[in-house]
Amino acid sequence: MTSHARRPHDRLLSAAATAAVLLAGLTIPVGGAQAAAPPAAAPRPAAVDGWQPRPEQYASTVTRHDLTIPMSDGVKLRADLTLPADADGNATDQPVPVLVTITAYNKTVLESGGGAVLSGGDPDYLVKHGYAELVVDARGTGTSQGVWQAFSARENKDSGEVVAWAHSQPWSDGDVGMIGASYMGISQLFAAGDHPPGLKAIFPQVPAADVYRDVVASGGQIDVGFIPLWLGLVTMTGLIPPAYTATEPADALGVLVDHLIGGGTFTLPLSIRALTGGDAAYDGPFYRERSPIEVLDDVTVPTFLIGGEYDLFQRGTPLDFEKLQANGAPVRMILGPWDHLQGSSGAEVADAGYGTLPELQLRWFDHWIKGLDTDLDAIPPVTYYEQGTGDWVHANKFVDNDLHARSYALSGTSAMGGVSGGLTTAAPVAGTSTMVPLPVSGICTRSANQWTAGIMNMIWPDNPCLTDNKLNDLSGLTFQTAPVTQEVRFQGPINAHLFVSTTGGDGMLSVAVEDVAPDGSVHRITGGWQVISQRKLVPSRSRYLDGRLIQPWHPFTKASKARLAPGTIAPVDVEVFPTGAAIEPGHRLRVTVQGYDLPHLLGPLPDVLPQALPIKLYTGPAHRSVLTLPVR
Structure with missing residues (x-):
């Protein structure tokens, strides 16, 4: 021993x-x-709700x-x-x-x-x-x-x-x-x-x-x-x-x-x-x-459950929560602004207001194993960090009853290099935008950090790519609202319904949902990806809110793969991973579409060439490409 x-x-x-x-x-x-x-930290105050951990029993x-x-x-x-x-x-x-x-x-x-x-x-x-x-x-x-x-x-x-x-x-x-x-x-x-x-x-x-x-x-x-x-x-x-x-x-x-x-x-x-x-x-x-x-x-x-809004399992942890809650399990979930390293360490869990990670674990196990009163009722089922405001928001469900679907239509024409189309709740303007997939898209983004488990943030925490997506967006098509006059708060899974055609019959749609500040800086809120040839949708396994699709489900089997014939325009639903955020007055909501997300994703070798050829994106009344958010 x-x-x-x-x-x-x-x-x-x-x-x-x-x-x-x-x-x-x-x-x-x-x-x-x-x-x-590690060196002892300064004593922390009690959890926001007033709970205090009991003293140690052993030296x-x-x-x-x-x-x-x-x-x-x-x-x-x-x-x-x-x-x-x-x-x-x-x-x-x-x-x-x-x-x-x-x-x-x-x-x-x-x-x-x-x-x-x-x-x-x-x-x-x-x-x-x-x-x-x-x-x-x-x-x-x-x-x-x-x-x-x-x-x-x-x-x-x-x-x-x-x-x-x-x-x-x-x-x-x-x-x-x-x-x-x-x-x-x-x-x-x-x-x-x-x-x-x-x-x-x-x-x-x-x-x-x-x-x-x-x-x-x-x-x-x-x-x-x-x-x-x-x-x-x-x-x-x-x-x-x-x-x-x-x-x-x-x-x-x-x-x-x-x-x-x-x-x-x-x-x-x-x-x-x-x-x-x-x-x-x-x-x-x-x-x-x-x-x-x-x-x-x-x-x-x-x-x-502890999850991260920039984590590898950003999508999965909330699904686990929802399944367990549906079973009647006593379940809680905190989602913070964390990548995989940060979520694994739990070093910032105290920011949610219920104590440090070890204190919160003690609180949980003392109640369920030792039968002690640790006032777990003071912890709501869901606590998540709201990007944009920096607030910690409480909810009873992950997709709660106060959320409603709101669709923003992509409008007009965008061009690579910084020419933005519109994003509107009004009638969209018809347009056709051409995207050439560039194998640099994604490198200077928070996505690159997310899908390498947080290594970029650990090695170079001041890297501007983690806080401003503006440079990366130049390699894609952008559509954005006018500066909003009222706060737009959304939480949960998101769907991008995009009408496209392809030169090679295939391609990858990398979609980023972003917040554009008045000074022009771009905060990447979340992202989603979809191979065009795997666009087959299974409605019975997809999620809808107010009758609108917010979380598509695709089979992703060899049998479901179907390339687009040349000249064919087809809708593709892109599952954008769930999050919680607010677009503050004066800011813009932006969606950016690109053909790569490196170093995150790459097609299998037989698909590399077809997925590297130009893609056209269509907007307007006849081809209503939309971004649908669960809005609070």
Whole structure:
């Protein structure tokens, strides 16, 4: 057992830990990390609603490394257990509730250098308040046996079995919660779908819902920004020799062989099939198996979700919330102005008014696990940051009853280089605008930061591309309102219904919804993407508000793909990812349409040329291209 002393093996991992933080920021568990804690911050005031956390029960923590957790098929997972301890480092002999984190990024790497960077506070906060924390390497990753296949049915079954194992251990009082971000947040949803004994509450940060539409292939194009980084990170951290190599050499060698097999039979072939237009480029059973939304139909475990308006799972986290709320689950959600790194760390969660991330987790678990009164009724179901005003807005539902559909018609003609057409609620003027897709669109935008998980913001936070989209908009077609005289507040998913024709029979429509300030600076609020050949709409799975489409659903299968014949004008519905924002008086609402969003998306190799040819966009009464917003 150790407290915070670093083992010799840990020192060999510091470089890998730094790389893990830089590449993904994905996902450091809040408690139990064994790196030195960051310097103590100044005491924060109580939460806005007046709630105060209870005092710590324990002075210290102690960790047991590389516990073996047997799965039902014989594969052994490895875990580190952190227990409350007295000032002398003696672990409590009283059973306590257990908080489980399941990671694919190697628990040892994270504990050797990443935890303090992204913990959002004292990494041992929850343990010192009377919880144990169990950090587990997922099958085929880190120190665990098996072949990694990223949320396969077998791995998802593991999540439930890990919870059941923690529930039955002598150091556990039988009650289990779960914490963690991104991959660890997704694992929580799959565990909840397995209904394991003892699971009382979960706290997923920035989790996905539908992995194909959320992140793998937004709008039908392949995510070449984040996905290669993610696959590389898991593979890299899985090839580090386990710390128990000296004591269990045969087991350690078997783990490394398993991980090499996983890289050769899963990661590399998957990437090749996607980029060459194979089955992995389309939606289907492979992605359904890996999408948490598919297992949430009857899940009612209390769930607190943290999401980001510039996050990889900007689309998915609200869908998880809505599914759980429809089931009657006690559920809360905070959506902040955060990218994936920021949402994973939770460092700014206190801005929402309910305490720091560790305090909010304590508040949640103390209520649902320990039965304490933490005044959860003071936290509304939805709290989101409103871009434009900077206000935190409260709502009972994600798309609440006070929202109504408002459509703005694209009007007249736009030209690349800064000539804007109109955006109006009145009758639109007919026009035809030609767009030549340029493979520089997207590079100088907040989208580039979003779809590389927040790395740009971390490395260069003062980058003007993160705050002004004006330069990027020159490579597309822009349509904007006159300066508004009354505030326009909108929240939820958005649809862009665009009439287009293409030279190559295909193309990608990258749509940005923006706020143009009186000084001409352009704030990118949100975006959406759609491959023209995948325009087939399924009304029964789409969302409407006041009879108007606000969230289209496309099949994205090989069978649904249909190129446009030359000269054919067709409507294409572009799902613009959900957000919350206000256009203040004197500002303009703008929509910009481009043919690329790099480094985010790129078509499979067979589609690269057709998708690089000119696209025409039509406006006016005969071809009513519109942007439809849920307006409050």
